[in-house]
Amino acid sequence: MSEVTLHEAKEIIAQEIENLARRNKEPEWMTRIRYKGLEAFEKAPHNDPVISKDELLRFIAKPEIEGFPEHIESLDDLPPEMKALLDRLGISEVEQKYIAGLAVQTDTGIIYNQFLQEWAKKGLIVLPMEEAVKKYPDVMKRHFLQMFSPNESKLAAYHTAVWNGGIFLYVKEGLKVPFPLHLFFLIQESALAQAPHIIIIAEPNTEFHLIEGCTAPVLVKHSLHLDMTEAYIRDGARVQLTVLQNWPEYVHTRPMTRARIGKNARFINTTVGLGTGRSNIANPKYWVEENGYVELNGIILGQKDWYVDLGGEMYLQGREAAGINASKAVIMDESTVITRGKIVAEAPRTKGHISCDALVMSDKAVMETYPGLVSRVDDAELSHEAAIGKIHEEELFYLMSRGLSEEKATQLIVKGFLEPMLKDIPMEFLIEIRKIIEMAVSGGM
Amino acid sequence: MSEVTLHEAKEIIAQEIENLARRNKEPEWMTRIRYKGLEAFEKAPHNDPVISKDELLRFIAKPEIEGFPEHIESLDDLPPEMKALLDRLGISEVEQKYIAGLAVQTDTGIIYNQFLQEWAKKGLIVLPMEEAVKKYPDVMKRHFLQMFSPNESKLAAYHTAVWNGGIFLYVKEGLKVPFPLHLFFLIQESALAQAPHIIIIAEPNTEFHLIEGCTAPVLVKHSLHLDMTEAYIRDGARVQLTVLQNWPEYVHTRPMTRARIGKNARFINTTVGLGTGRSNIANPKYWVEENGYVELNGIILGQKDWYVDLGGEMYLQGREAAGINASKAVIMDESTVITRGKIVAEAPRTKGHISCDALVMSDKAVMETYPGLVSRVDDAELSHEAAIGKIHEEELFYLMSRGLSEEKATQLIVKGFLEPMLKDIPMEFLIEIRKIIEMAVSGGM
Secondary structure, eight states: OOOOHHHHHHHHHHHHHHHHHHHHTHHHHHHHHHHHHHHHHHSSOOOOOOOOSSHTSBOOOOOTTTTTTTTOSSSGGSSHHHHHHHHHHGGGGSSSSGEEEEEEEEEEEEEOOOOOOHHHHHTTEEEEEEHHHHHOHHHHHHHSSOOGGGGHHHHHHHHHHOOOOOOEEEEOTBBBOSSOOOOEEEOOOOEEEEEEEEEEEETTTTTEEEEEEEOTTTTTSSEEEOEEEEEEEEOOOEEEEEEEEETTTTTTEOOOEEEOTTOEEEEEEEEEEEEEEEEEEEEEEEEEETTTTEEHHHHHHTTOOEEEEEEEEEEEEEEEEEEEEEEEEEOOOOOOOEEEEEEEEETTTTTEEEEEEEEEOOOTOOOEOEEEEESSSSOEEEEEEEEEEEEHHHHHHHHHTTTOOHHHHHHHHHHHHHHHGTTTTHHHHHHHHHHHHHHHTTTTT | OOOOHHHHHHHHHHHHHHHHHHTTTTOOOHHHHHHHHHHHHSSHHHHHSSOOOHTTSSBOOOOOOOOOSSOOSSGGGSOOOHHHHHTTTTTTGGGGOOOOOOOEEEEEEEOOOOOHHHHHHHTTEEHHHHHHHHHHHHHHHHHHHOOOOOOOOOOHHHHHHHHHOOOEEEEEETOBBEEEEEEEEOOOOSSSSSSEEEEEOOOOTEEEEEEEEEEEETTOOOOEOOOEEEEEEEEEEEEEEEEEEOOTTTEOOOEEEEEEEOOTOOEEEEEEEEEOOSSSEEEEEEEOOTTTTEEEEEEEOTTTTEEEOOOEEEEOOOTTOEEEEEEEEOOOTTTTEEEEEEEEEEEETTTTEEEEEEEEEETTTTEEEEEEEEEEESSEEEEEEEEEEEEEEEHHHHHHTTTTOOOHHHHHHHHHHHGGGGSOOOHHHHHHHHHHHHOOOOOOO
């Protein structure tokens, strides 16, 4: 394919912007933000090791969602192909009552958010981003694109121009949500740019757990999930964000997540990558205030030729702020997994720790780890540790001597290796996660 | 100062080359290598964070050594100012018998190498590089600039063009040298480019320890030590290279060290950085064959505004090759210390470990660490660990409760922190190193 000229690129993006603006009937101030993304696209740096600048423009934010209902009342109303898809994330195992708080984005639009009406009165708002822009323009103007600049990369510029879907999640001061909130991203189309924008405002002393599940039918070819999440975790709030990815082979993921964690607040951000996507590159950033705490957990099962590069930068800006970046990876087949946490201590008595453990299961698999620690004060405590290795033969032989087949013994060791990282995953997902791990180790995906 | 044009740069370097070639009466093939450096200078990348491209050319490889003898028989024959300089490295403490194997490079030329005549017969050759080029042209052509290319950086290109001094150290198969060999680098001039080229050939099953000491009078302003070391450690050889740096405030150091470590061979490379130089940036590389072992140790005492950035790449290419990269840093004042080891496992059953410990003593000091581990096989064992912190107050209070002043207690803790890394340093240097650490911690440098 010949190179896309600058003029052509601008034409492509402008057309997408016009289509989305028309579909969303969005206010002009938002369309102006999109055009800032278009302008930034030209000069913004692009150093993605997998997706070239031209290839990026082949992922289109198609505004149509055909054949799907706009709103549904329960999972039973979903079309059968979507229900089958949710199987890949373990949803079929789940009783309906567990997934009361559910929104589903298929391709570029949120189709299901008619839930939690009684919780809205208590101060829990979950709205598709397109609706939030119209309903709460002042809040959105103060929080949309405050932690990112479209100039920082072509990916950020492209997201800004063509963002679609995503949610606005607002939790009123002091409100504690006792059940997990679910948000599912499904890609049904090939050559799609699914670019949800998510804004989370956790007012002081709130508590909740948002679980995102991502998948697509195995027939989807070369689509891109390019989300951007801005999380405002105010003083004393305790928030968990768990992302389960089970993309098929050809899907690229470029999640962009940033969070400001207030005084005495806690934010636990966990990613479980189980799929055989084409590539996943992420570098979330967190700014942590006095006595705040952030935890970034990564659990990666690298299969086929999945290319995974997970960063994670933590800026401990307030006294006694703390951060932990922990990852465990099992790397099989021809997969490449790279982890690069970084913790910067900028205030007194801050603490940070990075750990990375990896099991390399194939001589064509590649594991790389590059943690970074930066201390700019004289009384921070920063540490890291890592271990890359293989399954110890003695352990395998021991289990086999107890009557297990090599396959079962290997499954057991791999599950035992990953298990400690899954402590915060709700039970209904754990069942499916364990099943996926077993199948992967048996070469059965 | 205005920008140096490309034409001017080439003129400056060509003049230096002509002066050195004339002084050395060197063979034409060597001068041609220098001109390859000059040609490479134009296009070679330059990303030194401290020395700009223009500034680099203000460090001149002045060929004159005025007022110094060409050869001396013993340390007593050295001019008093040089003897005083050696004090900074602890030499005045040393009995002459301990420094039998001694060569001294002041500025751009080796002035003392009339030693070890009887060992020459056994197969130990130590020659100034300029003489080796004339005496062993075939050996030099096969080993000079084989591990580097002048195209890889402006620093490598400039070194290639203006290299001066350094030694050729050859140890014949099976020879074990029972005493350490000493090589001293002294800078007497300001605005100097001291660019020694060192070739070490350790034939199979040899054993020896080369100690390099580096210093300059505190009056020296803005000089550059730009050495290049190529070490061929053949099968079964056991070699130690220890570098003691005690540069004054304005000296930049850019040591470039590379080594090939043969089957069953061992290479231990230790750097002790005690000075208050302006900057020290190094990224040694090691290629290790079957069952070979490499160890890179860094002991850094960061004072004043010294900027230290120590890399270290190890490529474990043979089965069961192993590498260790360990550093300990004490960072005071406004000093910045960065460590970035990298170990790449390219063969089965290889092992690697990176560790970095740092004590940050000042809130204007900066410590950064970026270890990297890469596994390209399924049965390597790689690990790293790091800890950045301050002196534990309990430890300090305990020692003070036993009657020590805060200063003495701090000295004791800092020495205890660094001590385990000094295990391979000969006693005569240890005395001086401990004294320097004590003075530094007392703010008395």
